[in-house]
Amino acid sequence: MKSLIIILLAMLGLVSCQPASNEAAALRNQFTDLQTRQAALENKQYIPHLGWAMVQVQVYHAKLYFAGAAQNWKLADYYVHELEEALEDVEQLHPEHEGVKVAELVKAMALPEVENVAKAVEQQDAVAFSAAFEKLTHSCNQCHQAAGKAIIRIKIPQNAGLPNQDFIPPRQE
Ligand code: HEC
Numbered sequence: 806m807k808s809l810i811i812i813l814l815a816m817l818g819l820v821s822c823q824p825a826s827n828e829a830a831a832l833r834n835q836f837t838d839l840q841t842r843q844a845a846l847e848n849k850q851y852i853p854h855l856g857w858a859m860v861q862v863q864v865y866h867a868k869l870y871f872a873g874a875a876q877n878w879k880l881a882d883y884y885v886h887e888l889e890e891a892l893e894d895v896e897q898l899h900p901e902h903e904g905v906k907v908a909e910l911v912k913a914m915a916l917p918e919v920e921n922v923a924k925a926v927e928q929q930d931a932v933a934f935s936a937a938f939e940k941l942t943h944s945c946n947q948c949h950q951a952a953g954k955a956i957i958r959i960k961i962p963q964n965a966g967l968p969n970q971d972f973i974p975p976r977q978e
Contacts, residue, residue: 852898855895858895858898859957861891862891862892862895865887865888865891866888866941866942866962868967869887869888869938870938871965872884872972873926873931874972875974876931876974877974878926879974881926882926885919885923892915892919896908896911903953905952907952911948914947914951915941915945915948918937918941919941922934922941925937938961942961946958
């Protein structure tokens with residue numbers, strides 16, 4: 806009886822040894838795959854063109870306006886940061902574009918105006934928001950002129966919001 810158990814255990818041992826080494830090989834392969842994929846991702850990083858990065862800026866500019874105009878200050882605070890980040894992306898991804906010093910211009914022209922809008926949002930001041938937003942919009946166009954892209958004219962959004970997003974503050978606030 807005892808020897809039967811020993812034989813059974815030995816067989817189990819043998820049987821379980823085999824999948825263990827197969828598993829190790831599979832894990833090693835998976836790891837190699839992951840490393841290859843990681844390397845591929847690093848080499849083929851998607852970098853949006855300046856024009857596309859600007860569309861992101863444009864969308865946040867509009868959303869910030871709609872949130873502020875609805876005096877939805879929490880949402881405006883959210884979008885003021887998104888706009889800032891979108892402009893920082895522009896700076897970092899395209900510090901220079903067709904001989905234009907984009908990063909310097911964004912820092913000098915747009916970011917201080919975004920800061921002013923942020924202050925108005927923080928103070929929940931609708932009048933200050935409206936004035937600061939106008940100046941910010943003007944700075945977009947000043948830079949477009951400086952960059953030889955005067956054809957791109959930004960204005961205060963005139964329609965009410967985007968058709969698929971609610972900008973009105975929720976009732977419980
Ligand atoms: C460096 C200064 C600079 C600032 C500041 C700036 N832009 Fe631009 N923007 C550019 C340049 C340069 C282009 C043209 C990019 C190209 O040649 O593809 C552009 C293009 C655009 C476009 C056209 C994108 C398209 O393909 O339709 C829009 C929209 C735009 N900007 C919106 C804005 C808004 C909104 C602001 C302000 C919040 C702003 N930009 C601030 C430099 C600037």
